[in-house]
Amino acid sequence: MxxxxxxxxxxxxxxxxxxxxxxxxxxxxxxxxxxxxxxxxxxxxxxxxxxxxxxxxxxxxxxxxxxxxxxxxxxxxxxxxxxxxxxxxxxxxATVFLNATATGRPLYERLGFRVTSPVAMHLGTFTGQASGASRPASPEDLKAIADLDAEVLGADRSALLTRLFDFAEQIRVIEDGGVVTGYAGMWRNVGNTVVGPVIAADPADARRLISDLASQVGGPARIEVEESRRELAEWLTGHGMAAGMRTSDMVAGAEPLPGDRTRFFAPVMSALG
Ligand SMILES: CC(C)(COP(=O)(O)OP(=O)(O)OC[C@H]1O[C@@H](n2cnc3c(N)ncnc32)[C@H](O)[C@@H]1OP(=O)(O)O)[C@@H](O)C(=O)NCCC(=O)NCCS
Known part of the structure; x- marks a missing residue:
């Protein structure tokens, strides 16, 4: 081999x-x-x-x-x-992270990864209404989005975000006094539309961004949420998106991931964080 x-x-x-x-x-x-x-x-x-x-x-x-x-x-x-x-x-x-299935987890543990959070995949047709608090992002927002993303993720993801503008169905931003304080995207996968990433100043803004995207899907929508986000999980479940498959976020080594994770609500996809 x-x-x-x-x-x-x-x-x-x-x-x-x-x-x-x-x-x-x-x-x-x-x-x-x-x-x-x-x-x-x-x-x-x-x-x-x-x-x-x-x-x-x-x-x-x-x-x-x-x-x-x-x-x-x-x-x-x-x-x-x-x-x-x-x-x-x-x-x-680099600090290496991944999202592990139950099958993969023992292998990663043997290689020195540890679980940082259990994650649930929420899937279903969203029954809520758009909040109207966000607006579609334009390429001119890319720098503000990348700067905010770098603060929250502690790393430069501008290359990914530039490509996401083509890959995503839509990216939306939420502002406070003209400053971008949150953004979210959604992209088409097989049989469902994934809502992610979701970066927001607080849980209320995260729900607004998710509502504004998921209400447009008109079919199954999917989002990965850390199980510590109980309120968000209950809100999703109450709006047609029940928790399904469980996975584990894992990081290699003792170092925590950098950034301000309090503003991180959902990954682009489990493959990317
Ligand atoms: C998870 C996955 C990638 C593991 O691949 P793998 O090649 O079987 O992994 P390894 O052989 O290195 O290790 C698996 C187990 O086999 C054991 N093993 C390795 N070599 C062995 C050998 N020669 N004889 C017997 N057992 C052996 C390992 O100790 C390990 O045991 P553990 O799971 O109890 O720790 C594979 O099962 C897979 O593709 N699963 C489906 C997709 C998936 O879930 N991927 C993970 C996404 S996060």
């Missing part, structure tokens, strides 16, 4: 591997991640892709690992551990 970098040309092979693990065919998401991050794949002697992981760097400060998959016929042979070890080597210096 050799490890090599993945390119967008590997998309079909990645989707085949995802199908082998009963993951849906999230074509747009894989492409977005492969184009903005570094994909690593393990290839068998016949040239077949048997394992994947994607590393997305935010400047030099933090980095996310996502799309960790090993072909079921090669499960529990040490491939996952070897590939993540390789990716962690490549990320040296």
């Amino acid at each position: 050799i490890i090599r970098e993945l390119t967008p040309d590997d998309l079909e092979a990645c989707l085949r591997l995802a199908a082998d693990r009963q993951w849906s065919r999230e074509e747009r998401k894989w492409l977005f991640l492969l184009q903005g991050g570094e994909g690593y794949g393990m290839v068998d002697p016949g040239g077949e892709l048997v394992a994947t992981a994607i590393l997305t760097r935010y400047g030099t400060r933090t980095a996310a690992i996502s799309m960790v998959l090993v072909a079921s016929r090669h499960g529990r042979q040490g491939l996952g551990g070897r590939l993540i070890g390789h990716v962690l080597d490549r990320a040296r210096g």
Whole structure:
């Protein structure tokens, strides 16, 4: 087995591997991640892709690992551990985080990750009304959004946010006295529309931003929320978006993630934070 970098040309092979693990065919998401991050794949002697992981760097400060998959016929042979070890080597210096499924969690714990928060995926057709407190963002808002995002996430995500303007269905901002104090986006995935990221000054503004986006979906909407956000979870459940699958946010090493997480309400997607 050799490890090599993945390119967008590997998309079909990645989707085949995802199908082998009963993951849906999230074509747009894989492409977005492969184009903005570094994909690593393990290839068998016949040239077949048997394992994947994607590393997305935010400047030099933090980095996310996502799309960790090993072909079921090669499960529990040490491939996952070897590939993540390789990716962690490549990320040296950055604080690395990820969102783990219950299957992946023991593997990450063995590699030195610890759980920072349990997370619930809320899914359903939003039954609330738009608040009207936010407005659609324009490319001129990008700098204010990136500056706010850097304060909250403690890292430079401007490259991701620039690409998000094309990828997202819509990005909205909320202002206080003409200053952008919150923003949120939503993007189309397979069978649902993901609401995320959500960055806001307080829980009330987070609900306003979510309402203004989710009320436009007209079908299943999805959002990932840390279980410590009890009020937000109850509000979502009361508005048609009940909690489903549980996962765990994890960070490698003892360092906490930088930034002001009190204003972080939902990730772009679980793969990116
Ligand atoms: C999670 C996943 C990536 C793990 O990949 P893997 O290649 O099976 O991982 P490893 O083999 O390195 O480790 C898995 C287990 O096998 C054990 N193992 C490793 N080599 C072994 C060997 N030669 N013999 C027996 N057991 C072995 C490990 O100790 C580990 O045990 P643990 O889970 O009790 O800690 C894989 O199960 C998968 O693709 N799952 C579906 C998708 C998913 O949930 N991905 C995670 C997203 S966060």
